[in-house]
Amino acid sequence: MKAARFEYLEVWRRSKDLTVSIYHLTAEGVFVRDFGLRDQIRRAAISTMSNIAEGFDRYSVAEFQRFLSIARASAAEVRSQLHLARELEYAGEAECARLISAYTELNRMIAALRATTGVQ
Numbered sequence: 001m002k003a004a005r006f007e008y009l010e011v012w013r014r015s016k017d018l019t020v021s022i023y024h025l026t027a028e029g030v031f032v033r034d035f036g037l038r039d040q041i042r043r044a045a046i047s048t049m050s051n052i053a054e055g056f057d058r059y060s061v062a063e064f065q066r067f068l069s070i071a072r073a074s075a076a077e078v079r080s081q082l083h084l085a086r087e088l089e090y091a092g093e094a095e096c097a098r099l100i101s102a103y104t105e106l107n108r109m110i111a112a113l114r115a116t117t118g119v120q
Contacts, residue, residue, distance in 0.1 A: 006056035011109045015049035015071070018102055022078065025099070031090040041081040047074035052110070068114040072107050079103045 006012050022045040025031065026038045048071045055067020079100050086096040 006053040012052045019045040044074045044077040072110045075103050075107050
């Protein structure tokens with residue numbers, strides 16, 4: 001059965017929770033002073049959850065799929081930036097690995113939702 005609102009989608013809820021995690025990660029230590037990387041990773045995280053929501057409310061399966069593709073690319077951008085944050089020692093190895101794994105799983109969820117033409 002199709003969800004009535006994007007807030008009911010597990011993939012959107014997971015993306016929102018990960019966005020909160022990114023905000024917490026980037027609000028500490030050296031990360032908070034690197035305005036460029038901090039703001040970019042936050043924007044990419046927000047883009048992931050926002051594109052899921054926006055696509056859902058487009059009332060078109062084709063548009064929803066297009067926005068899910070954009071969300072998936074934004075999630076990949078977050079993963080890429082997490083690798084950089086780890087290399088720059090802005091965040092710990094374990095925390096980066098946990099978030100990279102979570103975003104990899106989120107990408108699988110987005111791809112699965114897209115493959116089912118918007119039905120979750």
